[in-house]
Amino acid sequence: MPDLYHFLQQLVNGLTVGSTYALIAIGYTMVYGIIGMINFAHGEVYMIGSYAAFIAITGLTMLGIDSLPLLMTAAFLGSIIVTSAYGYSIERIAYRPLRGSNRLIPLISAIGMSIFLQNTVLLAQDSKDKAIPNLMPGNFVFGESAANEVVVSYMQILVFIVTLVSMLALTWFITRSRLGRACRACAEDLKMANLLGINTNNIIALTFVIGAALAAIAAVLLSMQYGVINPNSGFLVGIKAFTAAVLGGIGSIPGAMLGGLVLGVAEAFGADLFGDQYKDVVAFGLLVLVLLFRPTGILGRPEVEKV
Amino acid sequence: MSRSLKTAFFSALLVLAVAYPVLGLKLTTVGIKLEVHNASPTLLWTIAGCALLMFVWQLLRQRIGAAWDAAPKLPRVPSQASDFLTLPSTQRWIVLGLVMVALAWPFFGSRGAVDIATLILIYIMLGLGLNIVVGLAGLLDLGYVGFYAVGAYTYALLSHYYGLGFWVCLPLAGLMAAFFGFILGFPVLRLRGDYLAIVTLGFGEIIRLLLRNMTWLTGGPNGISSIDKPTLFGLSFERKAAEGMQTFHEYFGMAYNSVNKVVFLYLVALLLVLLTLFVINRLLRMPIGRAWEALREDEIACRALGMNPTIIKLSAFTLGATFAGFAGSFFAARQGLVTPESFTFIESAIILAIVVLGGMGSQLGIMLAAIVMILLPELMREFSEYRMLMFGALMVLMMIWRPQGLLPMQRPHLELKP
Numbered sequence: 001m002p003d004l005y006h007f008l009q010q011l012v013n014g015l016t017v018g019s020t021y022a023l024i025a026i027g028y029t030m031v032y033g034i035i036g037m038i039n040f041a042h043g044e045v046y047m048i049g050s051y052a053a054f055i056a057i058t059g060l061t062m063l064g065i066d067s068l069p070l071l072m073t074a075a076f077l078g079s080i081i082v083t084s085a086y087g088y089s090i091e092r093i094a095y096r097p098l099r100g101s102n103r104l105i106p107l108i109s110a111i112g113m114s115i116f117l118q119n120t121v122l123l124a125q126d127s128k129d130k131a132i133p134n135l136m137p138g139n140f141v142f143g144e145s146a147a148n149e150v151v152v153s154y155m156q157i158l159v160f161i162v163t164l165v166s167m168l169a170l171t172w173f174i175t176r177s178r179l180g181r182a183c184r185a186c187a188e189d190l191k192m193a194n195l196l197g198i199n200t201n202n203i204i205a206l207t208f209v210i211g212a213a214l215a216a217i218a219a220v221l222l223s224m225q226y227g228v229i230n231p232n233s234g235f236l237v238g239i240k241a242f243t244a245a246v247l248g249g250i251g252s253i254p255g256a257m258l259g260g261l262v263l264g265v266a267e268a269f270g271a272d273l274f275g276d277q278y279k280d281v282v283a284f285g286l287l288v289l290v291l292l293f294r295p296t297g298i299l300g301r302p303e304v305e306k307v
Numbered sequence: 308m309s310r311s312l313k314t315a316f317f318s319a320l321l322v323l324a325v326a327y328p329v330l331g332l333k334l335t336t337v338g339i340k341l342e343v344h345n346a347s348p349t350l351l352w353t354i355a356g357c358a359l360l361m362f363v364w365q366l367l368r369q370r371i372g373a374a375w376d377a378a379p380k381l382p383r384v385p386s387q388a389s390d391f392l393t394l395p396s397t398q399r400w401i402v403l404g405l406v407m408v409a410l411a412w413p414f415f416g417s418r419g420a421v422d423i424a425t426l427i428l429i430y431i432m433l434g435l436g437l438n439i440v441v442g443l444a445g446l447l448d449l450g451y452v453g454f455y456a457v458g459a460y461t462y463a464l465l466s467h468y469y470g471l472g473f474w475v476c477l478p479l480a481g482l483m484a485a486f487f488g489f490i491l492g493f494p495v496l497r498l499r500g501d502y503l504a505i506v507t508l509g510f511g512e513i514i515r516l517l518l519r520n521m522t523w524l525t526g527g528p529n530g531i532s533s534i535d536k537p538t539l540f541g542l543s544f545e546r547k548a549a550e551g552m553q554t555f556h557e558y559f560g561m562a563y564n565s566v567n568k569v570v571f572l573y574l575v576a577l578l579l580v581l582l583t584l585f586v587i588n589r590l591l592r593m594p595i596g597r598a599w600e601a602l603r604e605d606e607i608a609c610r611a612l613g614m615n616p617t618i619i620k621l622s623a624f625t626l627g628a629t630f631a632g633f634a635g636s637f638f639a640a641r642q643g644l645v646t647p648e649s650f651t652f653i654e655s656a657i658i659l660a661i662v663v664l665g666g667m668g669s670q671l672g673i674m675l676a677a678i679v680m681i682l683l684p685e686l687m688r689e690f691s692e693y694r695m696l697m698f699g700a701l702m703v704l705m706m707i708w709r710p711q712g713l714l715p716m717q718r719p720h721l722e723l724k725p
Contacts, residue, residue, distance in 0.1 A: 288513075
């Protein structure tokens with residue numbers, strides 16, 4: 001049954017990409033949940049994370065270190081530290097002074113920030129694609145013959161494991177820890193949380209840092225899987241992750257996870273149906289359709305506009 | 308002291324973490340391998356200097372702040388002057404003056420100057436069109452360039468496949484863009500502001516991707532080339548006219564001069580801008596124009612007064628798209644070539660930056676902003692690679708310091724005299 005195998009293969013590919021979208025989408029959804037703005041620069045944070053990871057890996061390789069666990073740890077750590085710094089600074093510079101103003105103003109500022117970051121990296125590194133060889137070559141092959149098989153690469157397995165662990169850790173943090181409770185309180189009612197003695201400024205900064213760190217994890221995984229990065233990659237991935245967040249219901253963390261997976265799978269099958277060059281059209285089209293027919297997403301709560 | 312020392316130390320570390328790994332280290336491809344090297348020493352010293360500066364600043368922030376307050380202030384712009392400048396009647400006179408200058412421009416400026424002025428006029432038109440949507444109706448449209456593309460491709464395709472001229476296609480391009488605006492706007496305008504921004508961004512990208520992928524119709528990434536230039540009542544401005552046409556210089560018995568073509572294109576652009584200005588200013592005094600601004604200020608109040616927000620938003624969206632269509636068809640005629648890459652998101656961002664910089668809703672502001680935004684990169688060729696960087700930084704800074712724009716228009720308001 002070649003069709004079944006083909007279907008399974010697309011499903012595996014879709015879920016791999018989708019789980020990384022989900023990680024980035026969490027960043028959008030958490031920020032939106034707390035201060036109700038779209039952090040347009042989040043895609044650029046992802047891009048910067050992928051650069052940091054590549055720099056860490058290449059730097060260590062040049063020093064003669066080639067043990068895989070060490071390289072991976074360095075890539076994750078380096079990327080997380082750098083993007084966290086960016087997440088914090090972006091919030092501090094571009095969003096905090098604008099809190100409480102008209103909704104469009106922070107969004108325009110975010111677009112400006114996104115353009116600024118993209119061009120900073122474009123000038124510092126250059127516009128050429130940078131590639132590194134696959135650190136974990138090799139596949140598991142399931143199936144009886146070359147025509148009927150499902151190939152799962154080691155890299156894909158790593159993507160699944162890492163995203164699963166990060167999502168579980170985040171869920172634990174949000175539901176069980178003290179800071180997580182503060183985050184939820186802020187998402188529920190920012191002013192009230194402030195009155196009850198929660199330092200809301202710190203909590204907002206924390207959500208930006210958490211979002212950036214998750215984007216960094218996704219950046220390491222996705223850029224190692226593709227093997228190529230460039231300064232323009234953040235825009236598209238950012239929009240797709242935003243689509244995932246909207247798909248699942250913006251403001252809801254489980255929604256973002258679900259939305260990412262759904263978008264990844266839809267994209268894989270869409271590319272299969274319409275051809276690879278229409279892959280992005282499928283993602284954008286899905287975004288438009290969701291916003292038209294169910295603006296609250298799969299798990300979102302309807303928002304009531306008050307005077 | 309220890310608290311501010313901690314903050315200072317943390318801030319300096321933050322600067323290093325932000326700047327050093329991504330900006331101070333450069334990835335280069337050597338052969339097939341990737342290598343990482345330090346960037347130029349100047350850059351590294353700059354980063355170190357910034358970190359140090361941040362440290363000192365955070366440490367002494369309170370003292371510097373106090374010293375700053377005590378220091379004698381520069382004389383500020385008197386409030387009367389800024390009041391006078393933002394009055395609608397003053398702005399109308401300045402606009403009139405600008406139009407006069409624009410009319411005289413081609414007869415004094417050089418060929419290059421006229422060419423740049425034409426480009427500025429295109430952006431003024433786009434800015435004025437987007438201003439209807441963003442500045443007046445308060446709907447953030449990030450896919451505006453999509454309608455620009457529709458206009459450009461409408462003329463390019465009609466001229467390529469059916470040989471239609473510019474003046475026939477101009478209204479068609481406007482209609483086509485309006486049609487797209489209507490079709491796309493109808494479903495999405497129910498959405499709230501920020502969602503709308505992202506959906507329009509998605510639409511803009513879809514239009515570009517479709518133009519790139521439908522190779523059989525649009526020529527794919529190569530686009531459509533050798534599009535006809537506009538004619539003056541059937542008189543062509545080329546050296547040799549096509550079959551059955553006459554050229555401008557033959558008709559008037561002049562020697563052929565390529566400057567004529569440039570000046571003519573400029574005048575066409577000016578005509579289109581004047582038309583845009585006229586239509587928008589008329590509309591602003593009609594109920595629909597008032598409704599746009601009312602809707603921007605308070606949607607719930609508008610609904611309570613019995614206005615239909617969807618129709619009002621849709622009219623703004625459609626009209627904005629129409630002007631983008633006009634600008635697009637002129638752009639196609641001027642370039643003689645359209646490719647999907649002329650219509651990326653960056654173009655939308657530039658137009659948005661013009662509207663935001665000028666002051667949302669202020670037409671004079673938009674004209675000045677368009678002049679500055681297009682002229683500056685032309686004047687500073689050696690800094691051209693920093694252009695987008697500056698745009699981005701400018702958008703953030705403007706939102707923080709002057710969200711109302713450089714030269715806003717005063718809104719009608721009442722003041723109580725003491």
